[in-house]
């Protein structure tokens with residue numbers, strides 16, 4: 001059994017000290033171990049990034065972009081192997097893993113345009129013989145800390161743009177499924193990144209705290225759960241670093257009485273249960289406007305859910321796979337227990353799901369819970385499993401109030417045939433990413449991804465145009481080449 005180490009200064013480095021098991025959630029077996037980096041190992045990675053920075057900063061953006069073009073090709077050529085690695089450690093079905101990779105590749109494509117994105121702003125004759133421009137300079141060493149649920153895509157949200165902008169990078173992937181991130185980083189080196197520009201350290205809190213406290217790290221991008229995102233944001237900010245920390249979610253879909261119910265049911269099935277609900281944009285709450293709407297929704301969902309197939313990642317016939325760990329399986333089932341105890345109606349029960357030949361896998365079947373109320377634990381907290389809650393309300397205003405009152409504000413959507421209602425909804429709802437008859441409104445790579453409220457701490461969202469701003473500092477230069485100017489003598493007032 002192998003122990004996964006780190007990637008520092010262009011080479012694999014064997015870990016020393018503490019390790020953690022990596023599971024194959026489809027079978028429940030341990031597939032290997034990951035080394036948990038000590039403070040000293042993380043400091044080696046920061047030092048490598050710091051040493052590589054001056055030359056990389058001065059590398060022309062067009063040359064940095066060429067590395068990204070090569071990187072994109074290598075990602076495509078190795079897509080099957082990457083999908084296998086994702087599936088093996090995360091559990092998501094191979095075609096879903098390929099979809100995740102494709103979203104990541106789109107961020108590499110965006111980074112290929114970095115010469116255009118860094119062009120800056122120029123004004124001629126801002127005064128007599130004076131020109132001004134604003135340019136966007138890299139920050140130095142930046143760090144990324146990523147969650148288990150998109151082990152390939154979320155790192156690719158971060159370092160392609162950070163590096164294309166001229167920074168050097170230290171990535172700390174999730175210790176629960178770290179292999180694909182390390183494999184992909186090696187492809188980035190093969191694409192032409194000089195040693196030290198991209199480093200990967202595996203680890204846990206000790207590694208993260210080292211990145212947060214080291215003065216050489218100028219910015220931190222974090223994606224994970226809200227309690228951790230909040231502490232990361234606070235600690236990084238207190239240490240004078242720029243920080244964006246994306247957190248958890250509870251995404252609601254309003255189902256209006258005039259919605260096309262077949263479309264709703266198809267959409268909700270995929271958006272609630274795809275990837276076992278382990279997506280920060282998973283649709284976890286359907287808010288049905290009117291009892292008739294709710295009854296129709298429940299009836300059709302029940303029928304559709306009979307065909308849901310849960311099973312191991314490598315079987316493309318399955319709709320979704322296991323959840324990430326045994327502890328998480330128990331946590332998800334605990335939320336279903338609590339819903340039952342607090343008076344909700346378990347319409348389809350995924351507890352105790354069994355997959356023949358994979359009895360020890362961490363499976364939870366698709367679960368549908370009706371008559372959920374806003375005071376229930378299952379409603380208040382992020383479940384992060386294949387569980388869809390139905391809340392019944394009387395009006396669209398009531399549905400919107402529910403969404404606005406929730407602590408999270410990542411994604412939401414509305415199903416309706418009424419354009420006026422949809423426009424009002426998208427205009428007023430207090431959520432960062434909104435769908436209209438679209439269940440997972442994940443922005444494409446040339447927009448940016450970010451929730452509101454306690455789903456994002458910081459001012460700039462992930463990837464797209466916000467990433468250019470996050471990974472650069474604006475510098476404004478005002479220039480005059482003296483001819484007559486300096487010979488006029490000192491000026492003590494602002495010229496009017």
Ligand code: NAD
Nearest residue numbers: 146147148173174204205208224225228246247248249280
């Ligand atoms: P997590 O918060 O447990 O872990 C995320 C990262 O933080 C990991 O790298 C982990 O090693 C590190 N970490 C964990 N505990 C830490 C601690 N005490 N101190 C320092 N570092 C720590 O999240 P997860 O379970 O891996 O991922 C699932 C969560 O991520 C869900 O809440 C999901 O909604 C969220 N998520 C959000 C987005 C988004 O864009 N908003 C995207 C994907 C996932």
